Amino acid sequence: MKNSIIIFIRRNxxxxxxxxxxxxxxxxxxxxxxxxxxxxxSNYPLIKAEKINSLVIDCSIGIITSTLFYIxxxxxxxxxxxKTARNAQKIHLQYLAEHMQFFIVYLVxxxxxxxxxxxxxxxxxxxxxxxxxxxxxxxxILKKYSLYLRKKDGTLNYFIGYNEFGxxxxxxxxTKTIDKILSNPTIIFEDENLIELLNEIYNCKLFxxxxxxxxxxxxxxxxxxxxxxxxxxxxxxxxxxxxxxRLLKYSSPNSFYINNDDIVSSK
Numbered sequence: 001m002k003n004s005i006i007i008f009i010r011r012n013x014x015x016x017x018x019x020x021x022x023x024x025x026x027x028x029x030x031x032x033x034x035x036x037x038x039x040x041x042s043n044y045p046l047i048k049a050e051k052i053n054s055l056v057i058d059c060s061i062g063i064i065t066s067t068l069f070y071i072x073x074x075x076x077x078x079x080x081x082x083k084t085a086r087n088a089q090k091i092h093l094q095y096l097a098e099h100m101q102f103f104i105v106y107l108v109x110x111x112x113x114x115x116x117x118x119x120x121x122x123x124x125x126x127x128x129x130x131x132x133x134x135x136x137x138x139x140x141i142l143k144k145y146s147l148y149l150r151k152k153d154g155t156l157n158y159f160i161g162y163n164e165f166g167x168x169x170x171x172x173x174x175t176k177t178i179d180k181i182l183s184n185p186t187i188i189f190e191d192e193n194l195i196e197l198l199n200e201i202y203n204c205k206l207f208x209x210x211x212x213x214x215x216x217x218x219x220x221x222x223x224x225x226x227x228x229x230x231x232x233x234x235x236x237x238x239x240x241x242x243x244x245x246r247l248l249k250y251s252s253p254n255s256f257y258i259n260n261d262d263i264v265s266s267k
Contacts, residue, residue: 011193022067025060032057085186090251092184096177097253099170100201100244102147106165107133107237109145109258120150120255123245130237135228137167138213150255160256171210178202194250201243205236 009016032053104122107113113129115122147163178198181187187195201207209228 018067018070021063025063028056028060082191086191086250088186089181089184092177092181093247093251094253096174096181097244097247097251098256099173099177100240100247101253101256102163102165103167103170104241104244105147105256105258106143106145106170109165110143121248121253123248125241127238127241130234130241133233133237135230135233137233138210138228142166142169145258148257148259150257157257167206167210168214171207175202175207191250197243197246197250201240201247204240204243205232206240209233209236 101122104125107130108115108122108125111132113125113132115125119125143165144162145165147160149158149160151157178201182195182198209232212228
């Protein structure tokens with residue numbers, strides 16, 4: 001909770017300062033003009049007090065006017081540009097979220113992760129479930145499962161087709177999609193938090209482990225434990241899952257699943 005407050009203040013310090021200055025300015029104006037709030041008596045001569053009051057009112061009006069100009073000329077236009085940028089990136093963000101979900105669906109299928117029936121976008125999986133995944137995930141051959149799209153009202157599910165699953169497929173698709181999003185010129189108008197999130201996904205522990213594995217492909221999978229530990233893998237999967245949940249704030253992916261009765265096709 002404390003860390004969340006600190007992060008919020010760091011990201012919104014300018015807005016907080018402006019709000020505080022405007023509140024103080026309004027209080028000063030109301031007090032000087034209408035004498036609303038009971039304050040201490042001043043011993044200054046009347047002429048000096050009037051000059052101070054005049055200066056305070058001028059400063060207060062200046063702060064309020066500057067804030068209004070900032071809102072009209074900077075804040076609102078920037079928000080519009082950010083909204084336009086978000087609309088331009090909407091399809092790519094949904095594509096990214098859905099392919100990150102595919103990997104979770106794959107883990108649910110291959111490693112029997114427990115998922116609540118109502119958790120259609122896999123956002124409430126218990127962290128302990130990822131302990132079921134072992135180091136062999138890096139050496140598994142490419143798998144194909146029949147993928148289904150879950151209709152929102154639950155009345156019918158659509159067969160999408162046979163989709164490739166696996167940790168290396170995930171890495172290629174996700175990193176390629178993030179590259180495409182970040183290379184779009186409209187990204188400069190995007191939410192800084194989203195850009196930071198995309199960079200965190202691109203450089204997450206799981207992808208770094210994949211890079212380590214790819215650099216040591218000749219090593220037998222049973223020797224890979226000396227390079228990548230089970231603890232590291234679990235930590236990387238948990239981080240990846242939390243990043244996926246954070247991405248749901250910016251996108252609303254469709255819900256997919258693999259039928260448990262489907263035959264696995266490998267190559």
